[in-house]
Amino acid sequence: MPKDSGIGASTKRREDIRFLTGTGKYTDDINIFGQTYVHFLRADVAHAVLNGVDTTQAAAMPGVLRVFTGADFEAVGSIPCGWQITDKHGQPMQEPRHPVLAHGKIRHVGEPVAAVVAETREQARDAAEAIVLDYDELPAVMDMKKAIAEGAPKVHEELTGNLCYDWGFVEENKAATDAAFEAAAHVTTLELVNNRLVANPMEPRVAVGEYDRADDMHTLHTTSQNPHVIRLLMGAFVLGIPEHKLRVVAPDVGGGFGTKIFHYQEEAFCTFAAKALNRPVKWTSTRSEAFMSDAHGRDHVSKIQLALDADNNFTALRTETYANMGAYLSTFAPSVPTWLHGTLMAGNYKTPLVYVNVKAVFTNTVPVDAYRGAGRPEATYQLERVVDMAARELGVDPIALRRQNYITEFPYATPVAVEYDTGDYHATMDKLIEIADIAGFAARRADSEKAGKLRGLGINSYIEACGIAPSNLVGQLGARAGLYDAATVRVNATGSISVMVGAHSHGQGHETAFPQVISEMIGIPEDQIHIVHGDTSKIPFGMGTYGSRSLAVCGSAMVRAAEKVINKAKKIAAHLLEASEGDIELKDGSFSVAGTDKSVAWGDVTLAAYVPHNYPLTDIEPGLEETAFYDPANFTYPAGAYACEIELDPETGHVKIERFSAADDFGNIINPMIVSGQVHGGIAQGIGQALLENCAYDADGQLISASYMDYAMPRADDLPFYSVDHSCQTPCTHNPLGVKGCGEAGAIGSPPSVVNAVIDAIQSGGMNVAHIDMPLTPSRVWAAMHGARTNAGAAQPAAGSSDTAHARSIGGAA
Amino acid sequence: MKLSLRVNGRDVTGDVEGRTLLVDFLRNDLRLTGTHVGCDTSQCGACTVHVDGKLVKSCTMFAVEADGAEVATIEGAAAPDGTLSVIQQAFQDHHGLQCGYCTPGMVMTAASLLRENPKPTEHEVRQYLEGNICRCTGYHNIVKAIMAASGQEMPAMAAE
Numbered sequence: 001m002p003k004d005s006g007i008g009a010s011t012k013r014r015e016d017i018r019f020l021t022g023t024g025k026y027t028d029d030i031n032i033f034g035q036t037y038v039h040f041l042r043a044d045v046a047h048a049v050l051n052g053v054d055t056t057q058a059a060a061m062p063g064v065l066r067v068f069t070g071a072d073f074e075a076v077g078s079i080p081c082g083w084q085i086t087d088k089h090g091q092p093m094q095e096p097r098h099p100v101l102a103h104g105k106i107r108h109v110g111e112p113v114a115a116v117v118a119e120t121r122e123q124a125r126d127a128a129e130a131i132v133l134d135y136d137e138l139p140a141v142m143d144m145k146k147a148i149a150e151g152a153p154k155v156h157e158e159l160t161g162n163l164c165y166d167w168g169f170v171e172e173n174k175a176a177t178d179a180a181f182e183a184a185a186h187v188t189t190l191e192l193v194n195n196r197l198v199a200n201p202m203e204p205r206v207a208v209g210e211y212d213r214a215d216d217m218h219t220l221h222t223t224s225q226n227p228h229v230i231r232l233l234m235g236a237f238v239l240g241i242p243e244h245k246l247r248v249v250a251p252d253v254g255g256g257f258g259t260k261i262f263h264y265q266e267e268a269f270c271t272f273a274a275k276a277l278n279r280p281v282k283w284t285s286t287r288s289e290a291f292m293s294d295a296h297g298r299d300h301v302s303k304i305q306l307a308l309d310a311d312n313n314f315t316a317l318r319t320e321t322y323a324n325m326g327a328y329l330s331t332f333a334p335s336v337p338t339w340l341h342g343t344l345m346a347g348n349y350k351t352p353l354v355y356v357n358v359k360a361v362f363t364n365t366v367p368v369d370a371y372r373g374a375g376r377p378e379a380t381y382q383l384e385r386v387v388d389m390a391a392r393e394l395g396v397d398p399i400a401l402r403r404q405n406y407i408t409e410f411p412y413a414t415p416v417a418v419e420y421d422t423g424d425y426h427a428t429m430d431k432l433i434e435i436a437d438i439a440g441f442a443a444r445r446a447d448s449e450k451a452g453k454l455r456g457l458g459i460n461s462y463i464e465a466c467g468i469a470p471s472n473l474v475g476q477l478g479a480r481a482g483l484y485d486a487a488t489v490r491v492n493a494t495g496s497i498s499v500m501v502g503a504h505s506h507g508q509g510h511e512t513a514f515p516q517v518i519s520e521m522i523g524i525p526e527d528q529i530h531i532v533h534g535d536t537s538k539i540p541f542g543m544g545t546y547g548s549r550s551l552a553v554c555g556s557a558m559v560r561a562a563e564k565v566i567n568k569a570k571k572i573a574a575h576l577l578e579a580s581e582g583d584i585e586l587k588d589g590s591f592s593v594a595g596t597d598k599s600v601a602w603g604d605v606t607l608a609a610y611v612p613h614n615y616p617l618t619d620i621e622p623g624l625e626e627t628a629f630y631d632p633a634n635f636t637y638p639a640g641a642y643a644c645e646i647e648l649d650p651e652t653g654h655v656k657i658e659r660f661s662a663a664d665d666f667g668n669i670i671n672p673m674i675v676s677g678q679v680h681g682g683i684a685q686g687i688g689q690a691l692l693e694n695c696a697y698d699a700d701g702q703l704i705s706a707s708y709m710d711y712a713m714p715r716a717d718d719l720p721f722y723s724v725d726h727s728c729q730t731p732c733t734h735n736p737l738g739v740k741g742c743g744e745a746g747a748i749g750s751p752p753s754v755v756n757a758v759i760d761a762i763q764s765g766g767m768n769v770a771h772i773d774m775p776l777t778p779s780r781v782w783a784a785m786h787g788a789r790t791n792a793g794a795a796q797p798a799a800g801s802s803d804t805a806h807a808r809s810i811g812g813a814a
Numbered sequence: 815m816k817l818s819l820r821v822n823g824r825d826v827t828g829d830v831e832g833r834t835l836l837v838d839f840l841r842n843d844l845r846l847t848g849t850h851v852g853c854d855t856s857q858c859g860a861c862t863v864h865v866d867g868k869l870v871k872s873c874t875m876f877a878v879e880a881d882g883a884e885v886a887t888i889e890g891a892a893a894p895d896g897t898l899s900v901i902q903q904a905f906q907d908h909h910g911l912q913c914g915y916c917t918p919g920m921v922m923t924a925a926s927l928l929r930e931n932p933k934p935t936e937h938e939v940r941q942y943l944e945g946n947i948c949r950c951t952g953y954h955n956i957v958k959a960i961m962a963a964s965g966q967e968m969p970a971m972a973a974e
């Protein structure tokens with residue numbers, strides 16, 4: 001019987017009511033009396049010396065309050081980077097200054113150069129057109145390999161070059177890894193591109209700055225996944241506003257997927273200008289601006305090699321990756337290709353030796369940072385493609401090859417510095433084989449072939465790391481923040497509960513799922529519990545939501561705070577029942593004395609805490625409210641197996657997803673309905689990356705894919721119904737809920753199976769195509785099938801060509 | 815320029831610039847902020863409303879063009895007592911929304927589909943949603959919700 005409330009129930013989401021009736025409160029729905037509007041003039045060239053900005057005419061236009069330029073921000077700090085990587089020689093990464101408005105130089109198309117604040121949005125926009133920029137264009141730095149070659153133009157003059165860092169991991173493993181390759185019976189080598197993507201939450205970013213002169217109080221309303229992080233970064237590092245004079249509010253947020261983690265210039269601008277003008281200042285991004293100012297994702301060019309012995313055991317793995325940072329370091333950018341990528345390169349396999357090299361490179365493009373999965377999709381894609389390719393080269397079954405090399409004993413210390421606490425990769429593969437009906441594939445392929453189509457089946461495993469922690473470890477790895485979270489459980493006098501959490505919900509359904517946990521612990525109905533999030537003036541200092549951390553980290557803090565509440569309530573109950581505290585049991589919202597029929601209801605105990613007439617005042621304080629901070633002992637490691645089945649039209653190269661199946665192990669599950677929804681969304685983004693999406697620049701640094709007319713978002717008819725299962729559960733061993741996190745798995749686990757399926761289909765047609773770079777658009781697939789080079793940019797080189805992935809430019813036409 | 819129209823059964827008037835879009839009039843002048851803006855190229859459908867019973871992307875129409883028209887937005891979808899419409903209820907029952915940003919447009923589009931085609935196939939639902947982008951749900955539960963709202967049995971693959 002499925003439960004109808006508490007942990008494990010598919011409780012319907014309470015937040016849906018406001019979203020379904022148009023009464024949600026997103027940042028753009030906020031309008032403050034006296035509000036003004038800012039329009040940013042953005043660079044339309046990628047790289048230039050900025051000699052001057054003439055604002056005279058614009059400043060005189062109707063409704064204009066003031067025109068700001070880079071010079072107005074000389075006294076404020078740089079937009080900070082939250083993670084410092086140490087390179088393989090022990091040196092810190094190169095870290096350029098990141099101004100609020102461009103000053104002296106333009107470094108990417110879309111960089112804000114000037115800002116007009118006016119009485120209306122239209123007036124601000126009109127006036128921005130009257131600003132005259134005086135600049136001298138420079139050659140754009142676009143190709144990562146060329147960028148770090150001797151004599152390349154520099155994105156930042158003050159740096160030694162365009163190499164941010166050259167990272168080796170684990171450097172001590174390198175010699176042994178190379179030796180293992182020398183001794184290998186077989187080596188599979190694959191060069192590939194992990195295509196640049198744009199996160200594209202449907203709500204564009206918005207910021208509203210407000211200043212109250214009477215008490216010198218700043219408020220920023222912003223579309224953020226982590227308001228406390230923004231308050232700290234912007235207050236302490238950019239604008240010099242102490243936290244107690246700065247409130248950051250992130251109300252309903254229309255999706256994030258990583259790109260709303262970071263602190264952006266527009267937030268600092270609106271906060272700064274609101275004080276300068278003593279008026280509220282609002283900015284609403286257009287979609288076109290979003291494409292050229294939201295941090296992008298992925299954009300890795302990699303070469304991966306897998307060594308196997310004569311029995312097909314994996315003996316070593318090494319990879320070399322060029323990771324595009326863009327023009328500036330976004331908040332967590334340096335950590336993505338390193339600690340969120342290198343540490344996952346062992347995957348689900350007991351490969352004894354792994355060496356990862358990453359070169360992070362500055363280019364004249366929009367900054368690149370975490371996008372759903374962040375580093376883990378890039379690791380999984382490389383690994384699961386090279387394993388599939390090895391199976392083909394060796395003529396063995398790709399499932400059997402994986403199974404043979406699976407890690408089966410836990411805890412397992414990988415050669416890349418992490419320890420998997422638990423897992424069962426055979427179980428998820430068994431489940432996948434069942435739900436994907438792999439047994440029926442041959443018959444379905446025969447049917448497709450009868451219809452003149454090719455059919456392919458691709459599978460892959462994946463493992464990821466969520467709830468990144470503990471703080472003392474990440475501190476050693478370069479994080480400039482702690483990665484704990486916090487919750488306050490406030491029990492009200494009549495027994496209802498408000499929980500203030502550091503996590504932020506922007507689609508994940510925390511307002512519904514978190515009460516399920518508290519309800520289970522105390523035994524009161526879910527609707528007696530209310531979740532408060534997204535406002536630094538109301539919630540404790542928590543780190544927000546990203547990296548599938550909300551439940552594993554903030555949920556654990558909430559459990560710890562609730563345990564403190566329950567312990568105190570038991571003391572009160574013991575007093576009321578005249579029993580010893582050790583004999584008190586809490587069940588179904590009632591405290592009882594073990595072995596007796598004496599009991600007192602939850603609400604009577606909470607009332608006693610706030611009306612302490614009959615109360616042990618000498619022993620305990622009145623009131624019932626507790627806060628806990630939780631710093632995890634380790635990452636969590638969700639894992640699973642995915643299968644994609646496609647039909648390929650050999651006439652056109654068009655790929656249609658026929659079936660998609662996902663068997664995940666997320667540990668314990670609080671709300672299965674929400675978990676399935678998270679997996680669905682992740683899979684759609686992964687299929688989008690594999691088949692449709694590509695953020696492309698031309699050689700001059702112009703963004704070619706800057707709207708939904710050029711950037712192919714997955715739509716309903718591009719996608720099938722998915723078959724998802726999360727019944728394989730090995731609970732996390734180190735957090736109180738035994739949960740692992742489910743937000744990113746779909747996006748991490750799905751791209752390799754899609755590409756594996758297309759390669760399978762093509763090879764079933766007798767064509768020897770080993771690899772095609774994502775997105776697998778009809779033109780790329782068709783060209784690969786016909787042995788041609790698909791395009792001059794990022795596409796697949798012809799077989800035998802010396803034109804390697806490493807020599808290619810970023811992006812390129814799809 | 816002056817205009818008068820009916821929005822969700824209520825007579826309203828306004829004074830707008832010629833270039834003001836219907837969506838901006840709804841959001842900024844009438845404070846009906848349930849209708850969203852997700853793009854600037856008429857691609858995403860977050861702004862979808864009904865104008866004289868027809869499905870319209872309100873970012874693609876000037877406010878003055880709606881002079882004299884009957885406009886329906888998400889704020890008018892539920893019954894006056896707050897009871898959700900069949901489609902709204904199906905979206906909640908089947909988890910057809912996550913962040914909620916695309917949702918008003920999806921609900922308005924679904925209402926139009928089911929009016930034209932009360933028993934659509936899965937393929938027809940997906941085709942009809944062509945102009946509405948959702949980044950959160952992967953569409954699985956949106957399609958499922960719309961089919962459920964049409965009172966049809968769920969295809970086996972949609973079970974999970």
Ligand code: FES
Pocket residue numbers: 850851852853854855856857858859860861862871872873874
């Ligand atoms: S806002 Fe109207 S279609 Fe995107």
Ligand code: FES
Pocket residue numbers: 202254255507910911912913914915916917947948949950951
């Ligand atoms: S629910 Fe977030 S865009 Fe559809």
